[in-house]
Amino acid sequence: MSGHGDPIPMISHKAGPLSGVAEVPGDKSISHRSLILGAMAVGETRITGLLEGDDVLDTAKAMRAFGAEVTQHGPGQWSVHGVGVGGFAEPDQVIDCGNSGTGVRLIMGAAATQPVTATFTGDASLNSRPMARVTDPLALFGTATHGRSKGRLPLTLVGAREPAAVRYVVPMPSAQVKSAVLLAGLNAPGQTVVIEKEATRDHTERMLAGFGAEVQIEHTDEGREITLTGQPELTPQDITVPRDPSSAAFPVCAALIVPGSDVLVPTIGLNPTRAGLYETLRDMGADLTYENLREEGGEPVADLRARYSPDMKGITVPAARAASMIDEYPVLSVVAAFAKGRCHFEGVKELRVKESDRIDAMAVGLRANGVEVEETEDTMTVIGTGAVEGGAVCASHLDHRIAMAFMVLGMAAQKAVSLDDGQPIATSFPIFEPLMARLGARIERA
């Protein structure tokens, strides 16, 4: 669980050239799904390269509470002995998902059509986030939930005893909502149909098919339509979790703005539903190349090579690209401050309901460090001048990506940048400090 220990203040000093190889940890989205789908298969799923961040460890605990046997065999090596679709046991304790919106929303979906009653909670960040976006579609299956106002956690869920398959158009671009409905559909007889107007990360669909479920994807006038046939027997899998492109963003972006840098970030998935940041950086004029482009486990993968790029320019990032880089805007706003001109992000209001209000958190921290930022409910604009003064203390708001973005800012700003609490970094990137230090960053715990 994150957010329960003492705060860890940090300071990031101007760094010399960053160089070397950055082996970032496993993908957070795929790690959660490996544990949850493993718990719903019959028999043993083996996972290599699981992200051992707090968010995923909380999901592992939750799967144990629902009756699966989850075992760590070595670093990144895990197995899950699943209980089968419909086989969840009733947990005898409250399920604490810590900081993880993905964890709690996907697990609520998985539990929604099983004959269990479970209570979910999290840290102050998670308990302030909207859950009606998940509980509303789950109600269509016959699932009852009782939470605080706006459906917020702590929340008790009573699984539907006789679930009915649903057809649901997801009202906002959210892979978590899409996935919660699909996981609920697993134990509903008949076909559950989920329609998304804009494509979001597609790991749940791909992995459901990999575990042997019948999944069909069609593109219709309404959007991308996913049809899942309920009550399959899921077959355990051997899963190798690819490295996380959202974590790779930090060493890549740091290399682009620290003079003289040249960093290689190997084996990063370039699934188009996740790769928007890298296309955007290239559009800005970043010296970012894809080396050794290949396929691994059916996904496009490359080694990313990022070199210092003093001539980047501000661009407009269209709303259509937002879903494919939604977690990367905080660190992109830092890069934008070192580019020249206006960098304008459109269609980003989902950033306001992440682990923090990320538009507000970045705008306040960047302004404190001498960067001009404009914002509306749905847009953010950074006016880059090619240099940043720095010198301020920034608040992480219990948000790992805000914390890491400000530490990257400090590596290239004229004066060191401080952070009130770096503890949330452990939710997704527990080796951030040693990995960045090996490249040449100078982050200290204050």
Ligand code: S3P
């Ligand atoms: C995720 C979906 C995204 C993303 C989150 C991980 C997932 O959230 O921000 O970090 O694994 O499904 P939304 O579904 O709220 O956009």
